Amino acid sequence: MEFHSRTSRLSSIDSENERPAFSRIPPPSVALGPRSSRRKGPGQHGQSVHPNPPLTPNAAPPSAMPQGISNPLLPSAPASPPTPAPSPTPHQRSATWHERDDEVEDPILRNARFVFGSLDMPSKEAWLTSLVDICDNQTLGFLHRLVGPRLKKDPFKVLPDELCLRVLEYVDDPKTFVRASSVSKRWRELVSDDQAWKTLCEKHEYRRMSTESIGSTFTNNTPTSTTQAQWGTFPRSVSPARVKDSMTSIDENSDNIGHLSGTLPPRKAKRPRPKSTHRSHFKHRYMVESAWRKGGRMKAKHITPDQGVVTSLHLTKKYIIVALDNAKIHVFDTQGEHLRTLQGHMMGVWAMVPWEDTLVSGGCDRDVRVWNMATGTSVHTLRGHTSTVRCLKMANPRIAISGSRDTTLRVWDLVSGTCANVLIGHQASVRCLAIHDDMVVSGSYDTTAKIWSITSGQCLRTLQGHFSQIYAIAFDGQKVATGSLDTSVRIWNPYDGNCLAILQGHTSLVGQLQMRNSTLVTGGSDGSVRVWSLNTYTPIHRLAAHDNSVTSLQFDDLRIVSGGSDGRVKIWDLETGTLIRELSQPAEAVWRVAFESERCVVMASRTTRTIMEVWDFTPPAEDDERCGRRATASTAGRIGAPNEVLTGETNVAADQPLPGLDDDNMDGIASKENEVMMDAGIEDEDDNMTQDEQIT
Numbered sequence: 001m002e003f004h005s006r007t008s009r010l011s012s013i014d015s016e017n018e019r020p021a022f023s024r025i026p027p028p029s030v031a032l033g034p035r036s037s038r039r040k041g042p043g044q045h046g047q048s049v050h051p052n053p054p055l056t057p058n059a060a061p062p063s064a065m066p067q068g069i070s071n072p073l074l075p076s077a078p079a080s081p082p083t084p085a086p087s088p089t090p091h092q093r094s095a096t097w098h099e100r101d102d103e104v105e106d107p108i109l110r111n112a113r114f115v116f117g118s119l120d121m122p123s124k125e126a127w128l129t130s131l132v133d134i135c136d137n138q139t140l141g142f143l144h145r146l147v148g149p150r151l152k153k154d155p156f157k158v159l160p161d162e163l164c165l166r167v168l169e170y171v172d173d174p175k176t177f178v179r180a181s182s183v184s185k186r187w188r189e190l191v192s193d194d195q196a197w198k199t200l201c202e203k204h205e206y207r208r209m210s211t212e213s214i215g216s217t218f219t220n221n222t223p224t225s226t227t228q229a230q231w232g233t234f235p236r237s238v239s240p241a242r243v244k245d246s247m248t249s250i251d252e253n254s255d256n257i258g259h260l261s262g263t264l265p266p267r268k269a270k271r272p273r274p275k276s277t278h279r280s281h282f283k284h285r286y287m288v289e290s291a292w293r294k295g296g297r298m299k300a301k302h303i304t305p306d307q308g309v310v311t312s313l314h315l316t317k318k319y320i321i322v323a324l325d326n327a328k329i330h331v332f333d334t335q336g337e338h339l340r341t342l343q344g345h346m347m348g349v350w351a352m353v354p355w356e357d358t359l360v361s362g363g364c365d366r367d368v369r370v371w372n373m374a375t376g377t378s379v380h381t382l383r384g385h386t387s388t389v390r391c392l393k394m395a396n397p398r399i400a401i402s403g404s405r406d407t408t409l410r411v412w413d414l415v416s417g418t419c420a421n422v423l424i425g426h427q428a429s430v431r432c433l434a435i436h437d438d439m440v441v442s443g444s445y446d447t448t449a450k451i452w453s454i455t456s457g458q459c460l461r462t463l464q465g466h467f468s469q470i471y472a473i474a475f476d477g478q479k480v481a482t483g484s485l486d487t488s489v490r491i492w493n494p495y496d497g498n499c500l501a502i503l504q505g506h507t508s509l510v511g512q513l514q515m516r517n518s519t520l521v522t523g524g525s526d527g528s529v530r531v532w533s534l535n536t537y538t539p540i541h542r543l544a545a546h547d548n549s550v551t552s553l554q555f556d557d558l559r560i561v562s563g564g565s566d567g568r569v570k571i572w573d574l575e576t577g578t579l580i581r582e583l584s585q586p587a588e589a590v591w592r593v594a595f596e597s598e599r600c601v602v603m604a605s606r607t608t609r610t611i612m613e614v615w616d617f618t619p620p621a622e623d624d625e626r627c628g629r630r631a632t633a634s635t636a637g638r639i640g641a642p643n644e645v646l647t648g649e650t651n652v653a654a655d656q657p658l659p660g661l662d663d664d665n666m667d668g669i670a671s672k673e674n675e676v677m678m679d680a681g682i683e684d685e686d687d688n689m690t691q692d693e694q695i696t
Contacts, residue, residue: 156186161193168196172203174286197279205557206285287619288598292559292571293580296600297616299336303603308610310603311363312352313592319373320601321359322612323349329361331373334599336614340376344369351392353400358414360400362389368402370414380417384410393433393440395454401440403430409442411454421457425450434475439494441480443470449482451494461497465490472522474515479534481520483510489522491537501537505530512553519574521560523550529562531577541577545570552593561600563590569602584613 116127135143156164168190171177177200181191190196303310303322312323319339320332325348331339347364354360358379359371368382368389387405394400399420400412409423409430428445435441439460443449449463449470468485475481479500480492489503489510503522512523519540520532527548531541546564553562559580560572567587571580587604594601600615 154184154186156190161190164190165193165195169199171196171200174200174204174282192279194278197277197282201278201282201285204282204285206282284619288617289558291617291619295617296583298584299614299616301336301338301612301614303330303610303612309348310591310610311348311350313594313601313603314352314354315594315596315599315601316354316356317596318357319354320612320614321352321354321373322603323352323361323363324610325349327363327365329359329371331359331376332612332614334614335616336612340373342371342373342376342378344371344378344381351389351402353392353394355394355397358397360392360394360402360412360414362392362402362404364388366404368392368400368410368412370400370417380414382410382412382417382419384419384422387429390429390431391433393435395435395438395440399454401433401435401454403433403442405429407444407446409433409440409452411457421454423452423457423459425459425462428469431469431471432473434473434480436475436477439475439477441473441475441494443473443482445469447484449473449480449492451480451497461494463490463492463497463499465499465502471509471511472513474513474520476515479515481513481515483513483522483524485509487524489513489520489532491520491534503530503532503537503539505539505542508549512550514553514555516555516557519555521553521555523553523562525549527564527566529553529560529572531560531574541572543572543577545572551590554593554595556597561593561595563593563602563604565589567604567606569593569604583615587611 116124119127132140132143155167159167168177171180177191177196181188304324304326309325310322311325312321314321315334318334320334320336322330322332324330327343327345327347327349329342329345329349329352331342333339342359342361345361345363345365345367349361349363351363352359352361354373357372357374359373360368361371362368362385366383366385366387366389368385369378370380370382371377372379385402385404385406385408389402389404391403392400398413398415400414401409402412403409407424407426407428407430409426410419411421411423412418413420423440423442426442426444426446426448430442430444432443433440435454438454440452440454441449442452447464447466447468447470450459451461451463452459463480463482466482466484466486466488470482470484472483473481475494478494480494482490482492484490487504487506487508487510489506490499491501491503492498493500503520506522506524506526506528508525510522510524512521514521515534518534520534521529522532523529523545525548527544527546527550529541529543529545529550530539531543532538533540543560543562545562546566546568548565550562550564553560555561555574558574560574561569561583562572563569567589569583569590571583572578573580583600584602584604587606588608589605591603591605591610593603595615598616598618600617602613602615604611604613
């Protein structure tokens with residue numbers, strides 16, 4: 001009984017330690033002693049067994065095992081398992097791999113969270129402030145990483161489309177638009193809305209959405225309102241999200257696709273993207289402006305095999321027209337391909353003006369000729385002037401006005417080929433003309449400018465004030481600007497003849513003038529280009545453009561292009577007055593420069609030959625049709641090579657003149673009496689030129 005009680009007590013101890021009883025082996029002195037004495041004792045068979053005395057706290061249990069027996073178990077008894085390490089106490093137990101620290105929430109934290117939730121906002125803020133004050137940098141960093149992402153919200157996910165588009169109206173940079181489209185599908189849908197791009201077009205002043213620039217299919221005969229004419233005719237702005245909502249979803253199984261295959265276009269025949277959108281217009285204009293600054297494709301051609309002076313240059317939507325002092329007029333397409341040569345003048349051509357397919361020219365032979373550039377034929381030969389025709393302007397397709405060194409102006413009817421009126425009043429050569437509506441303003445070597453009525457032929461005003469010859473004039477209907485050899489520029493009121501302002505700053509002849517809106521740009525023989533405000537009559541920019549005379553000057557709303565006798569062509573930013581780039585490699589001299597939004601033509605003298613450089617800033621073609629039209633240009637050169645001469649099939653070798661330009665009698669056409677003076681960028685002519693009219 002005592003043995004069984006000890007065994008029971010040991011088992012209860014094991015159960016208190018949360019360990020199975022069979023895994024615990026009693027110490028040899030306690031558990032094995034009685035078993036060995038029972039099995040090995042001499043009184044095993046029939047002998048009485050005396051039980052051991054009970055254990056006391058201070059007494060070790062007596063052992064009946066002999067000292068000489070090493071293994072108390074019998075050979076036939078099973079081996080006992082090894083004794084494991086002592087079990088740890090509840091306070092010493094380590095957590096296993098599947099246990100979590102947050103399984104049991106601390107009651108203090110639970111109560112604190114409950115109390116925090118019941119506080120008002122000021123108390124919560126005070127509590128959080130006190131907690132933040134006792135946090136170290138590491139804890140604050142953890143708090144920042146935890147709170148930061150939770151504070152980021154996408155407003156475009158919750159706001160309606162109208163408010164989102166209103167937000168996008170405040171974006172000025174197109175690069176931001178492009179980056180925003182990569183944020184998410186929702187952002188891409190909003191940024192792709194045409195209304196957002198229309199606002200961006202307005203901010204960048206990309207207002208002219210002509211059919212030529214964006215490839216619109218609308219015809220010119222379609223009546224449009226003022227707003228439609230300014231922005232183009234477009235359907236109502238529709239975003240991809242709205243389109244997607246109205247589309248019928250198509251199941252992707254083969255049966256449905258086969259059923260609809262007859263109504264869908266072939267896979268290779270892609271439906272062309274609509275080009276008449278503000279997004280496509282903005283992209284086109286933005287790429288054009290970028291090409292003006294850093295790119296462009298250039299094609300160079302030799303016009304004459306010898307030195308030839310370019311007296312006039314015009315660039316239209318269909319043609320490039322070049323007039324030379326050898327009595328020839330060359331007509332090219334806008335890509336620089338030679339179309340035809342207009343021959344009929346007997347001496348140098350000094351003035352010409354185009355109007356669509358009609359060209360009016362005049363020169364040293366005192367004749368005014370009307371040409372059809374589409375066919376190359378001479379329509380009329382208008383005679384009446386008694387000296388060199390120095391300037392020409394067209395009021396409309398029917399009326400042309402010429403100014404001559406015979407001091408008169410003549411109004412010509414181009415339909416009938418007759419002189420409609422003769423304007424007499426100047427005392428010296430008429431050097432320049434400007435037309436607006438029914439009024440024409442003429443500048444003369446007699447130091448005066450006169451305002452005439454085209455229909456009546458009467459002189460309305462005489463503008464007096466210059467001290468020397470007038471070489472340049474500009475007229476916008478509200479103000480008249482005149483540039484003179486006396487180095488000054490005068491601004492006049494055309495309706496009362498009063499001088500509004502005298503603009504001084506040039507140190508030599510002012511031979512180049514252009515007026516646009518409230519801006520006036522002047523170029524002088526001192527090599528400088530000046531930008532003036534017609535509102536305050538003060539200079540905006542003073543540009544040290546060239547080392548010699550400014551021979552050509554033109555500007556638009558964005559840029560100024562100037563050419564000089566130093567052989568350089570430079571592009572300036574109109575708003576800031578900074579130099580954007582030098583367009584071409586320096587030449588011996590630059591005769592003329594003309595440009596429009598996507599093209600620029602430079603006439604220069606290089607290696608004793610007259611060269612025409614045609615710069616194309618049109619973006620690369622995106623579809624097969626445009627690629628086909630410009631296959632030659634795209635394969636011949638790449639953007640970024642401003643001095644590269646293209647060598648495609650349409651180009652002419654450097655030592656080979658164009659067809660029709662290799663006449664043997666080219667040198668004999670212009671006589672020595674008509675020799676050109678290019679001093680200070682001025683050309684004078686005519687065998688009857690007096691000595692006092694020559695400018696040295």
